[in-house]
Amino acid sequence: MGAYEPAQRYALAVLMHLLLIVVWHYAVTIGNIPSFVMPTPEATAKTLLVPSYRWAENSAVTAVEIFAGYFLAVVVGITLAMLFSWSRLLEMMVMPLLVTLNMIPKVALGPLIIVWFRYGIGPNTLMAFSICFFPIVLTTARGLREADPDLLDLVRTLRGSQWQIFSKIRLPGALPYIFSGMRVAAILAVAGAIVGEFLGSERGLGYLMLQVQVNLDTAAMFMAVILISLIGMALYGLVLGLERLVVPRDARIE
Amino acid sequence: MPASNSAPFVRLEGVRKSYRRRDAEFLAVSEVSFDVGFGELVSLVGPSGCGKTTILKMLAGLQPRDAGRIEIGNAEHRFDPARDIGMVFQQPLLLKWRRILANVLLPAEILGLPLRESRERARELLALTGLRGFEDKYPYELSGGMQQRASIARALVHDPKLVLMDEPFGALDAMTREKMNLELLTIWRESRKTILFVTHGIAEAVFLGTRVVVLTAGPARMAADIEIELPRPRTLELKTDARFGEYTRRIYHLLGLE
Numbered sequence: 001m002g003a004y005e006p007a008q009r010y011a012l013a014v015l016m017h018l019l020l021i022v023v024w025h026y027a028v029t030i031g032n033i034p035s036f037v038m039p040t041p042e043a044t045a046k047t048l049l050v051p052s053y054r055w056a057e058n059s060a061v062t063a064v065e066i067f068a069g070y071f072l073a074v075v076v077g078i079t080l081a082m083l084f085s086w087s088r089l090l091e092m093m094v095m096p097l098l099v100t101l102n103m104i105p106k107v108a109l110g111p112l113i114i115v116w117f118r119y120g121i122g123p124n125t126l127m128a129f130s131i132c133f134f135p136i137v138l139t140t141a142r143g144l145r146e147a148d149p150d151l152l153d154l155v156r157t158l159r160g161s162q163w164q165i166f167s168k169i170r171l172p173g174a175l176p177y178i179f180s181g182m183r184v185a186a187i188l189a190v191a192g193a194i195v196g197e198f199l200g201s202e203r204g205l206g207y208l209m210l211q212v213q214v215n216l217d218t219a220a221m222f223m224a225v226i227l228i229s230l231i232g233m234a235l236y237g238l239v240l241g242l243e244r245l246v247v248p249r250d251a252r253i254e
Numbered sequence: 255m256p257a258s259n260s261a262p263f264v265r266l267e268g269v270r271k272s273y274r275r276r277d278a279e280f281l282a283v284s285e286v287s288f289d290v291g292f293g294e295l296v297s298l299v300g301p302s303g304c305g306k307t308t309i310l311k312m313l314a315g316l317q318p319r320d321a322g323r324i325e326i327g328n329a330e331h332r333f334d335p336a337r338d339i340g341m342v343f344q345q346p347l348l349l350k351w352r353r354i355l356a357n358v359l360l361p362a363e364i365l366g367l368p369l370r371e372s373r374e375r376a377r378e379l380l381a382l383t384g385l386r387g388f389e390d391k392y393p394y395e396l397s398g399g400m401q402q403r404a405s406i407a408r409a410l411v412h413d414p415k416l417v418l419m420d421e422p423f424g425a426l427d428a429m430t431r432e433k434m435n436l437e438l439l440t441i442w443r444e445s446r447k448t449i450l451f452v453t454h455g456i457a458e459a460v461f462l463g464t465r466v467v468v469l470t471a472g473p474a475r476m477a478a479d480i481e482i483e484l485p486r487p488r489t490l491e492l493k494t495d496a497r498f499g500e501y502t503r504r505i506y507h508l509l510g511l512e
Contacts, residue, residue, distance in 0.1 A: 148347055150347055151349075153341070154343075154347070158336060158364045160364040168360065168364070173350075248351050248394075249394075250350055250392060250394035
């Protein structure tokens, strides 16, 4: 890494994205690519004006599924990992089960989830949850185990309570691990929600993609993908921002 | 300085400790007996893995002993096992997510000591350990030697009577180590703590100690308890002194290193 200012790096990143759009534009126009194969950026943007696509509503539905599934996974994942750190027996009982369950391709559960819960935001949230829950449990459990034994001895000589050991040593020490799991999970949550929508739903950007696919409105499909990515980026950015807030630089796991 | 005619502050008598590994018994410490007077700085020297750390852990109440007696405190200086032990390890073990001042305050927080006074004391200790101005830095912004100084300040913040140091300078480079030795002597003089200093550096043990307890390896057995009658305050020049050489030679001999 050279000695570039953060501002310079951000400016360069923005520039490269703009460049990508320009290259995309000229690749389509100069290459004379038919619009049902690849639309221009303008054509893609224009689809936003088609009212029947209900972009705002569909985006909101997908966003809710992603964020809700993700939030659920974070809460359940961290809680479970904490329980593991308090009870070794519980960990030995439940962890192998989780490992086995994690081996199931979550996508394969889609049709089952539909049978059990019908269509809608709920099942898709569940899909997002199931796909991003495991990395959070795993990294959190690992982080909570990581405390240095000498440091624990230090607290024990002071007759520190289990709660003090947990709240002052183990949990803050685990935060960098928790966030590394949360970052991976953020990306998975998006995939989970969209797969859920593909398999069965009546709203959301994944649903919309299937609808416009029938009409070969490739531009609208592009727009849907872009919006899905933006939702994913928003979630990821939120997690990164939170990490910056609570974990000092040196402690972060890149 | 150390000279106290009253009963010793720390007494170990016939202390013995073994670990069970599979079906074999492994004797770590055997028949170790020595005293430490209040305000003394006693070095515990011996080869690595000779059970020195085990002795510190037993003193800290972290491990039970199999036989023998360990008594800390006397009529003049009462000892509260929860409050009167400070510990320094080979690694600084600072909490990465806390600034230096907050790191030093950890024992005070755990003991529930009044925060305002503790904070003031922590600042004084950081000044004493040469870290004035680094209160709001994170550990990664400090060098290894500075981190270790912060961990010494942390060991003193709750004003313990006994400080146990387990090869605290073992991970530092030779020159930083010399400097830290001198600084430890200053800290000791100013804070008037009883210090038990475990090391495998023979010169370091002699340089620092009012006495040196020599332990041989596997299991730790007492080889000698030597009073170091070298002038104080000690300076690095002392290391070229003939008497200093005699002490170290004697210990080398006791450890069979000649």
